[in-house]
Amino acid sequence: MIGLSWDFFAPTPGGAMLGIAVVLTVCGYAAFWFVERMAAPPRPDPAGTSGSLRRESPAVVNVLTHDATLTAEGLRATVVDLAARGWLRILPPEDDDEVSRVRPAAIAADGDALLPHERLVQQHILARFTTDRAIPARHLAVDVTGSWWRRFRRLVYAEGRRSGLLRNRWTPQLIAGPVVITLLALLAWLSSRDGGDPPTAVVDSVERRYIAVATLVALLILCYRIGHRLATGQVTMTEAGVAATSRWLTVRQRLVADGFGPMAPSANDIGDRRLGYAAAMGLADGVSVELPMARDDHYLAWSAIGGSGRLVRIRYPFRPGYGLHPVVALIGGLVTVFVAIRLRRFFSDVARGDAWRSLYDRFEEQDWLISDVATGLAVVSFLPIVVGLWVAFAGAADAFNSVERTGVVIRTRRPAEVSPLPRQVMRRLEGDRYSLYVALDDGRSDVITAWRATEKGAMPQDVDAIVRATPVLGYIRKATPIGHVIPE
Numbered sequence: 001m002i003g004l005s006w007d008f009f010a011p012t013p014g015g016a017m018l019g020i021a022v023v024l025t026v027c028g029y030a031a032f033w034f035v036e037r038m039a040a041p042p043r044p045d046p047a048g049t050s051g052s053l054r055r056e057s058p059a060v061v062n063v064l065t066h067d068a069t070l071t072a073e074g075l076r077a078t079v080v081d082l083a084a085r086g087w088l089r090i091l092p093p094e095d096d097d098e099v100s101r102v103r104p105a106a107i108a109a110d111g112d113a114l115l116p117h118e119r120l121v122q123q124h125i126l127a128r129f130t131t132d133r134a135i136p137a138r139h140l141a142v143d144v145t146g147s148w149w150r151r152f153r154r155l156v157y158a159e160g161r162r163s164g165l166l167r168n169r170w171t172p173q174l175i176a177g178p179v180v181i182t183l184l185a186l187l188a189w190l191s192s193r194d195g196g197d198p199p200t201a202v203v204d205s206v207e208r209r210y211i212a213v214a215t216l217v218a219l220l221i222l223c224y225r226i227g228h229r230l231a232t233g234q235v236t237m238t239e240a241g242v243a244a245t246s247r248w249l250t251v252r253q254r255l256v257a258d259g260f261g262p263m264a265p266s267a268n269d270i271g272d273r274r275l276g277y278a279a280a281m282g283l284a285d286g287v288s289v290e291l292p293m294a295r296d297d298h299y300l301a302w303s304a305i306g307g308s309g310r311l312v313r314i315r316y317p318f319r320p321g322y323g324l325h326p327v328v329a330l331i332g333g334l335v336t337v338f339v340a341i342r343l344r345r346f347f348s349d350v351a352r353g354d355a356w357r358s359l360y361d362r363f364e365e366q367d368w369l370i371s372d373v374a375t376g377l378a379v380v381s382f383l384p385i386v387v388g389l390w391v392a393f394a395g396a397a398d399a400f401n402s403v404e405r406t407g408v409v410i411r412t413r414r415p416a417e418v419s420p421l422p423r424q425v426m427r428r429l430e431g432d433r434y435s436l437y438v439a440l441d442d443g444r445s446d447v448i449t450a451w452r453a454t455e456k457g458a459m460p461q462d463v464d465a466i467v468r469a470t471p472v473l474g475y476i477r478k479a480t481p482i483g484h485v486i487p488e
Contacts, residue, residue, distance in 0.1 A: 017189075018192035031177045046253055058276045060159055060160045061248055061281065062074035064245040065280070068169070072296050077276045078117070085271075087108050101135060104126055140293050141292060165240055178222070312446050316437050318418075321391035321473055326395045328395070337384075337392065339384075348378045403468070405440055407443065408464055412436055438459060438479070453476040
Protein backbone atom coordinates (compact mmCIF):
# COMPACT_ATOMS: atom_id res chain seq x y z
CA MET A 1 0.00 0.00 0.00
CA ILE A 2 2.82 2.40 0.84
CA GLY A 3 4.49 1.60 -2.46
CA LEU A 4 1.31 2.19 -4.43
CA SER A 5 0.72 5.48 -2.62
CA TRP A 6 4.26 6.60 -3.33
CA ASP A 7 3.96 5.64 -7.00
CA PHE A 8 0.71 7.58 -7.23
CA PHE A 9 2.12 10.81 -5.76
CA ALA A 10 5.70 10.45 -7.03
CA PRO A 11 5.25 12.19 -10.44
CA THR A 12 5.86 15.91 -10.26
CA PRO A 13 2.56 17.80 -10.64
CA GLY A 14 2.51 20.90 -12.75
CA GLY A 15 1.72 22.33 -16.11
CA ALA A 16 -1.46 23.95 -17.32
CA MET A 17 -3.62 21.00 -16.22
CA LEU A 18 -2.89 21.66 -12.55
CA GLY A 19 -4.04 25.24 -12.96
CA ILE A 20 -7.17 24.03 -14.77
CA ALA A 21 -7.84 21.57 -11.94
CA VAL A 22 -7.56 24.36 -9.36
CA VAL A 23 -9.92 26.61 -11.35
CA LEU A 24 -12.44 23.79 -11.85
CA THR A 25 -12.31 22.96 -8.14
CA VAL A 26 -13.19 26.54 -7.26
CA CYS A 27 -15.97 26.48 -9.87
CA GLY A 28 -17.25 23.20 -8.42
CA TYR A 29 -17.54 24.69 -4.93
CA ALA A 30 -19.22 27.80 -6.35
CA ALA A 31 -21.71 25.67 -8.30
CA PHE A 32 -22.42 23.50 -5.25
CA TRP A 33 -22.95 26.62 -3.10
CA PHE A 34 -25.33 27.98 -5.72
CA VAL A 35 -27.45 24.81 -5.98
CA GLU A 36 -27.56 24.54 -2.19
CA ARG A 37 -29.09 28.02 -2.09
CA MET A 38 -31.52 27.05 -4.84
CA ALA A 39 -32.52 23.85 -3.02
CA ALA A 40 -32.84 25.51 0.39
CA PRO A 41 -36.40 25.32 1.75
CA PRO A 42 -38.32 28.62 1.58
CA ARG A 43 -39.26 30.47 4.75
CA PRO A 44 -42.79 31.81 4.27
CA ASP A 45 -44.32 34.49 6.46
CA PRO A 46 -47.32 33.72 8.65
CA ALA A 47 -50.64 33.82 6.81
CA GLY A 48 -53.30 36.36 7.63
CA THR A 49 -55.67 33.69 8.93
CA SER A 50 -55.11 30.05 9.79
CA GLY A 51 -58.53 28.66 10.59
CA SER A 52 -58.69 25.60 12.81
CA LEU A 53 -55.87 23.13 13.41
CA ARG A 54 -54.96 21.35 10.19
CA ARG A 55 -54.86 17.57 9.70
CA GLU A 56 -51.04 17.15 9.56
CA SER A 57 -49.38 15.16 12.33
CA PRO A 58 -47.16 17.11 14.79
CA ALA A 59 -44.03 15.44 13.41
CA VAL A 60 -44.80 16.65 9.88
CA VAL A 61 -45.53 20.12 11.27
CA ASN A 62 -42.13 20.01 12.96
CA VAL A 63 -40.49 19.35 9.58
CA LEU A 64 -42.44 22.15 7.89
CA THR A 65 -41.54 24.76 10.51
CA HIS A 66 -37.86 23.77 10.86
CA ASP A 67 -36.48 24.26 7.35
CA ALA A 68 -37.72 20.85 6.19
CA THR A 69 -35.67 19.14 8.93
CA LEU A 70 -36.95 16.75 11.60
CA THR A 71 -35.71 17.76 15.07
CA ALA A 72 -36.06 16.34 18.57
CA GLU A 73 -39.22 18.41 19.06
CA GLY A 74 -40.89 16.19 16.46
CA LEU A 75 -40.46 13.12 18.68
CA ARG A 76 -41.59 14.88 21.86
CA ALA A 77 -44.58 16.39 20.05
CA THR A 78 -45.61 12.93 18.79
CA VAL A 79 -45.60 11.57 22.36
CA VAL A 80 -47.69 14.51 23.62
CA ASP A 81 -50.11 14.13 20.72
CA LEU A 82 -50.51 10.39 21.34
CA ALA A 83 -51.33 11.19 24.96
CA ALA A 84 -53.89 13.80 23.90
CA ARG A 85 -55.53 11.18 21.65
CA GLY A 86 -55.63 8.57 24.42
CA TRP A 87 -52.92 6.19 23.20
CA LEU A 88 -50.56 7.09 26.08
CA ARG A 89 -50.71 8.63 29.52
CA ILE A 90 -48.18 11.22 30.70
CA LEU A 91 -47.99 11.33 34.50
CA PRO A 92 -46.43 14.10 36.63
CA PRO A 93 -42.86 13.68 37.92
CA GLU A 94 -42.32 11.80 41.16
CA ASP A 95 -40.87 13.52 44.23
CA ASP A 96 -38.20 16.06 43.22
CA ASP A 97 -37.70 14.63 39.74
CA GLU A 98 -38.31 17.01 36.83
CA VAL A 99 -38.98 14.22 34.32
CA SER A 100 -42.52 13.06 33.51
CA ARG A 101 -43.52 9.41 33.39
CA VAL A 102 -45.13 7.68 30.43
CA ARG A 103 -47.27 4.57 30.20
CA PRO A 104 -49.49 3.00 27.51
CA ALA A 105 -53.25 3.60 27.60
CA ALA A 106 -56.29 2.15 25.85
CA ILE A 107 -58.78 5.01 25.71
CA ALA A 108 -58.20 6.19 22.15
CA ALA A 109 -61.30 7.19 20.24
CA ASP A 110 -62.86 4.65 17.91
CA GLY A 111 -61.62 5.04 14.36
CA ASP A 112 -58.40 6.82 15.37
CA ALA A 113 -55.62 5.05 13.47
CA LEU A 114 -51.89 5.54 13.98
CA LEU A 115 -49.67 6.69 11.16
CA PRO A 116 -46.52 4.58 10.55
CA HIS A 117 -44.19 6.95 12.40
CA GLU A 118 -46.68 7.25 15.29
CA ARG A 119 -46.90 3.46 15.49
CA LEU A 120 -43.11 3.31 15.69
CA VAL A 121 -43.13 5.67 18.70
CA GLN A 122 -45.90 3.66 20.34
CA GLN A 123 -43.93 0.44 19.85
CA HIS A 124 -40.81 2.14 21.23
CA ILE A 125 -42.68 2.82 24.47
CA LEU A 126 -44.44 -0.56 24.63
CA ALA A 127 -41.11 -2.37 24.27
CA ARG A 128 -39.90 -0.72 27.49
CA PHE A 129 -43.11 -1.14 29.48
CA THR A 130 -42.23 -4.37 31.30
CA THR A 131 -43.99 -3.69 34.63
CA ASP A 132 -47.08 -1.88 35.81
CA ARG A 133 -45.05 1.20 36.70
CA ALA A 134 -44.90 4.17 34.34
CA ILE A 135 -41.61 4.69 32.54
CA PRO A 136 -39.54 7.80 33.33
CA ALA A 137 -39.16 9.77 30.10
CA ARG A 138 -35.38 9.69 30.33
CA HIS A 139 -35.50 5.90 29.81
CA LEU A 140 -37.18 6.51 26.45
CA ALA A 141 -34.36 8.69 25.14
CA VAL A 142 -33.02 7.94 21.66
CA ASP A 143 -29.82 8.88 19.87
CA VAL A 144 -30.56 11.28 17.02
CA THR A 145 -27.64 9.75 15.10
CA GLY A 146 -28.76 6.15 15.62
CA SER A 147 -30.68 3.69 13.47
CA TRP A 148 -34.01 4.14 15.29
CA TRP A 149 -33.99 7.86 14.65
CA ARG A 150 -33.13 7.37 10.98
CA ARG A 151 -36.11 5.02 10.63
CA PHE A 152 -38.39 7.50 12.41
CA ARG A 153 -37.18 10.34 10.19
CA ARG A 154 -37.67 8.25 7.05
CA LEU A 155 -41.28 7.47 8.04
CA VAL A 156 -42.04 11.11 8.85
CA TYR A 157 -40.64 12.26 5.50
CA ALA A 158 -42.66 9.55 3.75
CA GLU A 159 -45.83 10.81 5.42
CA GLY A 160 -45.02 14.35 4.29
CA ARG A 161 -44.55 13.14 0.71
CA ARG A 162 -47.79 11.16 0.85
CA SER A 163 -49.61 14.30 1.99
CA GLY A 164 -48.15 16.27 -0.91
CA LEU A 165 -46.33 18.70 1.42
CA LEU A 166 -42.75 17.46 0.97
CA ARG A 167 -40.61 16.32 -1.95
CA ASN A 168 -36.99 15.29 -2.48
CA ARG A 169 -34.70 18.28 -2.21
CA TRP A 170 -32.02 17.09 -4.62
CA THR A 171 -33.02 16.26 -8.19
CA PRO A 172 -30.70 14.91 -10.93
CA GLN A 173 -31.11 18.12 -12.92
CA LEU A 174 -30.13 20.25 -9.92
CA ILE A 175 -27.04 18.28 -8.90
CA ALA A 176 -25.80 17.53 -12.42
CA GLY A 177 -23.78 20.76 -12.74
CA PRO A 178 -21.57 20.31 -9.63
CA VAL A 179 -21.11 16.61 -10.41
CA VAL A 180 -19.90 17.27 -13.98
CA ILE A 181 -17.53 20.05 -12.87
CA THR A 182 -16.11 17.85 -10.10
CA LEU A 183 -15.48 14.96 -12.50
CA LEU A 184 -13.74 17.30 -14.96
CA ALA A 185 -11.60 18.67 -12.13
CA LEU A 186 -10.57 15.13 -11.11
CA LEU A 187 -9.62 14.29 -14.70
CA ALA A 188 -7.58 17.50 -14.98
CA TRP A 189 -5.84 16.70 -11.69
CA LEU A 190 -4.91 13.20 -12.88
CA SER A 191 -3.55 14.66 -16.13
CA SER A 192 -1.40 17.13 -14.19
CA ARG A 193 0.58 14.38 -12.42
CA ASP A 194 3.05 14.17 -15.32
CA GLY A 195 3.07 17.88 -15.99
CA GLY A 196 6.50 18.56 -14.51
CA ASP A 197 8.81 19.37 -17.42
CA PRO A 198 11.62 18.65 -16.81
CA PRO A 199 11.07 16.25 -13.85
CA THR A 200 11.86 17.94 -10.54
CA ALA A 201 13.05 16.40 -7.29
CA VAL A 202 10.44 16.16 -4.55
CA VAL A 203 12.37 18.46 -2.23
CA ASP A 204 12.47 21.13 -4.92
CA SER A 205 8.77 20.91 -5.78
CA VAL A 206 7.16 20.95 -2.33
CA GLU A 207 5.00 24.00 -3.03
CA ARG A 208 3.62 22.53 -6.26
CA ARG A 209 2.95 19.23 -4.56
CA TYR A 210 1.11 20.94 -1.72
CA ILE A 211 -1.10 22.76 -4.21
CA ALA A 212 -1.81 19.46 -5.96
CA VAL A 213 -2.57 17.57 -2.73
CA ALA A 214 -4.69 20.42 -1.39
CA THR A 215 -6.65 20.43 -4.65
CA LEU A 216 -7.18 16.66 -4.44
CA VAL A 217 -8.34 16.89 -0.80
CA ALA A 218 -10.73 19.70 -1.70
CA LEU A 219 -12.16 17.60 -4.54
CA LEU A 220 -12.61 14.57 -2.28
CA ILE A 221 -14.39 16.74 0.30
CA LEU A 222 -16.65 18.11 -2.43
CA CYS A 223 -17.42 14.57 -3.59
CA TYR A 224 -18.27 13.59 -0.02
CA ARG A 225 -20.56 16.58 0.46
CA ILE A 226 -22.43 15.85 -2.77
CA GLY A 227 -22.75 12.14 -1.90
CA HIS A 228 -23.85 12.95 1.65
CA ARG A 229 -26.63 15.24 0.41
CA LEU A 230 -27.90 12.52 -1.91
CA ALA A 231 -27.61 9.69 0.65
CA THR A 232 -29.39 11.43 3.54
CA GLY A 233 -32.63 11.89 1.59
CA GLN A 234 -33.15 15.56 2.40
CA VAL A 235 -36.55 17.04 1.59
CA THR A 236 -38.05 20.44 0.90
CA MET A 237 -41.58 21.85 0.77
CA THR A 238 -43.89 21.71 -2.22
CA GLU A 239 -46.14 24.66 -3.06
CA ALA A 240 -48.82 23.08 -0.90
CA GLY A 241 -46.24 22.62 1.85
CA VAL A 242 -45.27 26.30 1.71
CA ALA A 243 -48.93 27.31 2.06
CA ALA A 244 -49.38 24.86 4.96
CA THR A 245 -46.24 26.18 6.67
CA SER A 246 -47.53 29.74 6.40
CA ARG A 247 -50.78 28.77 8.10
CA TRP A 248 -48.99 26.78 10.81
CA LEU A 249 -46.81 29.79 11.61
CA THR A 250 -50.01 31.74 12.20
CA VAL A 251 -51.19 28.97 14.52
CA ARG A 252 -47.87 29.26 16.34
CA GLN A 253 -48.51 32.95 17.00
CA ARG A 254 -51.90 32.07 18.47
CA LEU A 255 -50.39 29.40 20.70
CA VAL A 256 -47.79 31.89 21.97
CA ALA A 257 -50.57 34.31 22.89
CA ASP A 258 -52.48 31.51 24.64
CA GLY A 259 -49.51 30.74 26.92
CA PHE A 260 -48.62 27.21 25.83
CA GLY A 261 -44.87 27.76 26.27
CA PRO A 262 -44.45 26.78 29.95
CA MET A 263 -47.32 24.23 30.06
CA ALA A 264 -46.36 20.81 31.43
CA PRO A 265 -47.32 17.80 29.29
CA SER A 266 -48.67 15.98 32.34
CA ALA A 267 -51.23 18.79 32.80
CA ASN A 268 -52.58 18.57 29.26
CA ASP A 269 -56.20 17.45 28.87
CA ILE A 270 -57.13 14.43 26.78
CA GLY A 271 -58.54 15.61 23.48
CA ASP A 272 -56.61 18.89 23.45
CA ARG A 273 -53.95 18.50 20.74
CA ARG A 274 -52.71 22.09 20.84
CA LEU A 275 -49.80 21.37 23.20
CA GLY A 276 -48.47 18.72 20.82
CA TYR A 277 -48.42 21.20 17.96
CA ALA A 278 -46.85 23.84 20.20
CA ALA A 279 -44.07 21.37 21.03
CA ALA A 280 -43.63 20.54 17.34
CA MET A 281 -43.02 24.22 16.53
CA GLY A 282 -40.37 24.69 19.23
CA LEU A 283 -42.67 26.60 21.54
CA ALA A 284 -43.36 24.34 24.54
CA ASP A 285 -40.42 24.71 26.93
CA GLY A 286 -42.29 22.71 29.56
CA VAL A 287 -42.39 19.69 27.23
CA SER A 288 -38.65 19.95 26.60
CA VAL A 289 -37.95 19.86 30.34
CA GLU A 290 -40.30 17.02 31.29
CA LEU A 291 -39.73 14.86 28.20
CA PRO A 292 -35.95 14.77 27.58
CA MET A 293 -36.27 12.07 24.94
CA ALA A 294 -33.75 13.43 22.43
CA ARG A 295 -31.14 16.17 22.21
CA ASP A 296 -32.22 19.45 20.64
CA ASP A 297 -30.92 20.06 17.15
CA HIS A 298 -27.42 21.55 17.22
CA TYR A 299 -27.93 23.73 14.17
CA LEU A 300 -31.59 24.89 14.33
CA ALA A 301 -33.39 26.80 17.06
CA TRP A 302 -36.46 28.98 17.49
CA SER A 303 -35.73 32.34 19.06
CA ALA A 304 -38.08 35.02 20.37
CA ILE A 305 -35.46 37.78 20.18
CA GLY A 306 -36.64 40.58 17.93
CA GLY A 307 -40.27 40.70 19.02
CA SER A 308 -41.57 37.60 17.21
CA GLY A 309 -40.50 33.98 16.90
CA ARG A 310 -38.06 33.20 14.13
CA LEU A 311 -35.98 30.19 13.13
CA VAL A 312 -32.20 30.67 13.29
CA ARG A 313 -29.28 28.53 12.15
CA ILE A 314 -26.14 28.09 14.24
CA ARG A 315 -22.64 27.57 12.87
CA TYR A 316 -19.75 26.10 14.86
CA PRO A 317 -16.46 27.13 13.19
CA PHE A 318 -13.75 24.50 13.23
CA ARG A 319 -10.57 26.10 11.97
CA PRO A 320 -7.01 26.39 13.30
CA GLY A 321 -6.69 28.65 16.32
CA TYR A 322 -10.42 29.20 16.82
CA GLY A 323 -11.06 30.04 20.45
CA LEU A 324 -7.47 31.06 21.26
CA HIS A 325 -6.61 34.32 22.97
CA PRO A 326 -5.38 36.76 20.25
CA VAL A 327 -2.01 37.34 21.94
CA VAL A 328 -1.44 33.61 22.34
CA ALA A 329 -2.41 33.06 18.70
CA LEU A 330 -0.12 35.83 17.45
CA ILE A 331 2.95 34.74 19.41
CA GLY A 332 2.31 31.03 18.93
CA GLY A 333 1.73 31.45 15.20
CA LEU A 334 4.93 33.46 14.68
CA VAL A 335 7.01 31.00 16.69
CA THR A 336 5.52 28.09 14.75
CA VAL A 337 6.30 29.75 11.41
CA PHE A 338 9.88 30.58 12.45
CA VAL A 339 10.63 27.07 13.71
CA ALA A 340 8.92 25.40 10.73
CA ILE A 341 10.89 27.51 8.19
CA ARG A 342 14.18 26.67 9.86
CA LEU A 343 13.28 22.97 9.97
CA ARG A 344 12.18 22.97 6.35
CA ARG A 345 15.48 24.52 5.22
CA PHE A 346 17.44 22.06 7.31
CA PHE A 347 15.56 18.98 6.04
CA SER A 348 15.82 20.25 2.45
CA ASP A 349 19.59 20.58 2.82
CA VAL A 350 19.78 17.07 4.26
CA ALA A 351 17.72 15.69 1.36
CA ARG A 352 20.08 17.32 -1.16
CA GLY A 353 23.15 16.11 0.73
CA ASP A 354 24.28 19.63 1.72
CA ALA A 355 23.90 18.90 5.45
CA TRP A 356 24.71 15.95 7.69
CA ARG A 357 27.36 14.68 5.25
CA SER A 358 28.78 12.57 8.05
CA LEU A 359 25.50 10.63 8.23
CA TYR A 360 25.68 9.89 4.50
CA ASP A 361 29.33 8.82 4.81
CA ARG A 362 28.54 6.55 7.73
CA PHE A 363 25.59 4.81 6.02
CA GLU A 364 26.53 4.87 2.34
CA GLU A 365 24.27 1.96 1.41
CA GLN A 366 21.23 3.62 3.04
CA ASP A 367 21.73 7.07 1.54
CA TRP A 368 18.47 6.72 -0.40
CA LEU A 369 16.60 6.09 2.87
CA ILE A 370 18.14 9.14 4.53
CA SER A 371 17.23 11.29 1.55
CA ASP A 372 13.64 9.99 1.45
CA VAL A 373 13.09 10.53 5.18
CA ALA A 374 14.51 14.05 5.02
CA THR A 375 12.35 14.79 1.98
CA GLY A 376 9.24 13.58 3.80
CA LEU A 377 10.06 15.76 6.82
CA ALA A 378 10.62 18.75 4.54
CA VAL A 379 7.19 18.19 3.00
CA VAL A 380 5.49 17.80 6.38
CA SER A 381 7.16 20.93 7.79
CA PHE A 382 5.43 23.04 5.14
CA LEU A 383 2.03 22.48 6.78
CA PRO A 384 2.81 24.24 10.11
CA ILE A 385 4.09 27.20 8.09
CA VAL A 386 0.67 27.67 6.47
CA VAL A 387 -1.23 27.06 9.72
CA GLY A 388 1.09 29.31 11.72
CA LEU A 389 0.71 32.16 9.23
CA TRP A 390 -3.09 31.95 9.43
CA VAL A 391 -3.14 31.80 13.25
CA ALA A 392 -0.70 34.72 13.52
CA PHE A 393 -2.76 36.80 11.09
CA ALA A 394 -5.97 36.04 13.01
CA GLY A 395 -4.30 36.94 16.31
CA ALA A 396 -3.03 40.24 14.89
CA ALA A 397 -6.51 41.07 13.52
CA ASP A 398 -8.17 40.38 16.89
CA ALA A 399 -5.53 41.84 19.19
CA PHE A 400 -7.32 45.18 19.53
CA ASN A 401 -10.69 44.27 18.03
CA SER A 402 -13.84 43.04 19.79
CA VAL A 403 -17.58 42.87 19.24
CA GLU A 404 -20.15 43.08 22.03
CA ARG A 405 -23.64 41.64 21.84
CA THR A 406 -26.58 41.45 24.20
CA GLY A 407 -29.08 38.65 23.79
CA VAL A 408 -30.00 35.09 24.72
CA VAL A 409 -27.69 32.08 24.67
CA ILE A 410 -29.70 29.73 22.45
CA ARG A 411 -27.15 26.93 22.18
CA THR A 412 -24.17 25.68 24.19
CA ARG A 413 -22.29 22.69 22.85
CA ARG A 414 -19.00 20.94 23.60
CA PRO A 415 -16.63 20.75 20.59
CA ALA A 416 -16.84 16.95 20.46
CA GLU A 417 -20.60 17.22 19.82
CA VAL A 418 -20.40 19.42 16.72
CA SER A 419 -16.93 18.78 15.31
CA PRO A 420 -16.62 17.13 11.86
CA LEU A 421 -13.99 14.85 13.38
CA PRO A 422 -15.02 11.66 15.24
CA ARG A 423 -15.89 12.23 18.89
CA GLN A 424 -13.12 9.99 20.19
CA VAL A 425 -10.54 11.94 18.19
CA MET A 426 -11.88 15.28 19.47
CA ARG A 427 -11.88 14.10 23.05
CA ARG A 428 -8.24 13.14 22.76
CA LEU A 429 -7.37 16.47 21.13
CA GLU A 430 -9.25 18.43 23.79
CA GLY A 431 -7.85 16.40 26.69
CA ASP A 432 -8.66 17.96 30.06
CA ARG A 433 -9.02 21.44 28.59
CA TYR A 434 -12.52 22.84 29.06
CA SER A 435 -14.02 24.49 25.98
CA LEU A 436 -17.58 25.34 25.06
CA TYR A 437 -19.27 26.76 21.98
CA VAL A 438 -21.66 29.58 22.93
CA ALA A 439 -24.21 30.84 20.38
CA LEU A 440 -25.79 34.15 21.38
CA ASP A 441 -28.77 35.59 19.49
CA ASP A 442 -29.21 39.36 19.53
CA GLY A 443 -31.89 39.45 16.83
CA ARG A 444 -29.67 40.86 14.07
CA SER A 445 -29.28 37.80 11.87
CA ASP A 446 -30.91 34.46 11.15
CA VAL A 447 -27.46 32.82 10.98
CA ILE A 448 -25.45 32.85 14.21
CA THR A 449 -21.76 31.98 14.51
CA ALA A 450 -20.95 30.40 17.86
CA TRP A 451 -17.95 31.61 19.87
CA ARG A 452 -15.71 29.42 22.00
CA ALA A 453 -15.49 30.01 25.72
CA THR A 454 -13.12 28.74 28.36
CA GLU A 455 -14.35 27.77 31.81
CA LYS A 456 -14.32 31.44 32.82
CA GLY A 457 -16.66 32.54 30.03
CA ALA A 458 -18.96 29.50 29.95
CA MET A 459 -22.69 30.05 30.54
CA PRO A 460 -25.79 27.85 30.61
CA GLN A 461 -28.19 27.72 27.69
CA ASP A 462 -31.25 30.04 27.65
CA VAL A 463 -29.64 32.70 29.89
CA ASP A 464 -29.73 36.41 28.98
CA ALA A 465 -26.17 37.69 28.70
CA ILE A 466 -23.79 40.36 27.49
CA VAL A 467 -20.84 38.84 25.65
CA ARG A 468 -17.71 40.51 24.28
CA ALA A 469 -15.70 38.39 21.84
CA THR A 470 -13.16 38.66 19.02
CA PRO A 471 -14.58 38.48 15.46
CA VAL A 472 -12.02 36.19 13.76
CA LEU A 473 -10.85 33.80 16.46
CA GLY A 474 -14.19 33.78 18.32
CA TYR A 475 -12.45 34.11 21.69
CA ILE A 476 -14.83 35.27 24.45
CA ARG A 477 -13.12 38.03 26.39
CA LYS A 478 -15.97 38.54 28.85
CA ALA A 479 -19.41 37.06 29.39
CA THR A 480 -21.83 38.46 31.95
CA PRO A 481 -25.31 37.01 32.54
CA ILE A 482 -27.79 39.89 32.74
CA GLY A 483 -28.79 40.55 36.31
CA HIS A 484 -25.50 39.23 37.69
CA VAL A 485 -22.22 40.93 38.49
CA ILE A 486 -19.09 38.90 37.82
CA PRO A 487 -16.02 40.16 39.72
CA GLU A 488 -12.92 40.80 37.65
